[in-house]
Amino acid sequence: MDECNRKPTSMKVENYKFFSESEHATWKSLFNNLDHCRKHQAHPIFANGVQKLGLTGERIPDLKEVNRTLSKISGWQGIAVEGLEENESFFTGLANRTFPIGNFIRDARDINYTPAPDVFHDLYGHLPFFTDMAYAEFCQDLGVRAAKRSNNSQAMILWGRLFWFGVEFTLIKTTQGTRIFGGGILSSFGESNYCLSDAPVVRPFSPKDIVAKDYKIDEFQKEVFILEKPSQLYECLDEYEMLVDRELSL
Numbered sequence: 001m002d003e004c005n006r007k008p009t010s011m012k013v014e015n016y017k018f019f020s021e022s023e024h025a026t027w028k029s030l031f032n033n034l035d036h037c038r039k040h041q042a043h044p045i046f047a048n049g050v051q052k053l054g055l056t057g058e059r060i061p062d063l064k065e066v067n068r069t070l071s072k073i074s075g076w077q078g079i080a081v082e083g084l085e086e087n088e089s090f091f092t093g094l095a096n097r098t099f100p101i102g103n104f105i106r107d108a109r110d111i112n113y114t115p116a117p118d119v120f121h122d123l124y125g126h127l128p129f130f131t132d133m134a135y136a137e138f139c140q141d142l143g144v145r146a147a148k149r150s151n152n153s154q155a156m157i158l159w160g161r162l163f164w165f166g167v168e169f170t171l172i173k174t175t176q177g178t179r180i181f182g183g184g185i186l187s188s189f190g191e192s193n194y195c196l197s198d199a200p201v202v203r204p205f206s207p208k209d210i211v212a213k214d215y216k217i218d219e220f221q222k223e224v225f226i227l228e229k230p231s232q233l234y235e236c237l238d239e240y241e242m243l244v245d246r247e248l249s250l
């Protein structure tokens with residue numbers, strides 16, 4: 001399962017890795033396996049973002065080049081990190097329009113699994129969304145609000161739930177039918193097909209339900225939330241912050 005759990009130990013690295021040819025081949029397999037997903041399963045914001053950033057199946061992109069394009073569009077930047085990011089620094093990063101990019105790629109022998117968010121999950125699954133201005137604003141706002149509570153571990157858990165169910169594992173209604181809106185799904189061939197099958201329980205997007213809902217990182221999601229439209233996510237932060245504060249005061 002391709003997953004993203006921002007837990008202990010990460011640090012910014014000075015240099016983006018020099019990837020080997022076999023590692024570029026792993027990217028190519030992953031990217032090409034998701035051709036159908038980009039064209040027919042993903043929300044257009046994601047598919048358009050892949051194009052705007054110039055991501056292709058040829059090679060693992062040069063992060064500097066991606067950042068040059070992305071910063072001109074929305075001011076966001078990918079920052080190479082080693083390992084997993086702590087929630088506290090992760091949300092602070094979002095508040096500063098930076099997103100951690102795992103400085104490694106998964107093992108080609110087990111291509112559908114990554115033990116931690118790798119360059120494919122982070123750069124391919126997440127960065128294209130930041131080419132959309134409304135999405136870029138939303139994610140920064142989420143980071144600002146969560147980072148205000150970064151000294152409170154329970155608050156980090158609650159804000160992590162919104163990231164999980166709103167940013168990683170999310171579906172959305174469109175005029176073409178149900179599409180995928182979460183980077184955690186979009187960077188996984190298996191999870192993309194699974195989430196659009198009849199297997200998971202699909203519930204209407206609800207901040208109240210999400211703030212009370214724990215999740216597992218090591219299996220396909222048994223329940224996912226579906227948005228009516230992107231603005232439903234972007235406009236949920238006042239309500240979600242109120243719910244978090246209420247939970248913390250109980």
Ligand SMILES: [Fe+2]
Nearest residue numbers: 004117168183
């Ligand atoms: Fe992620």
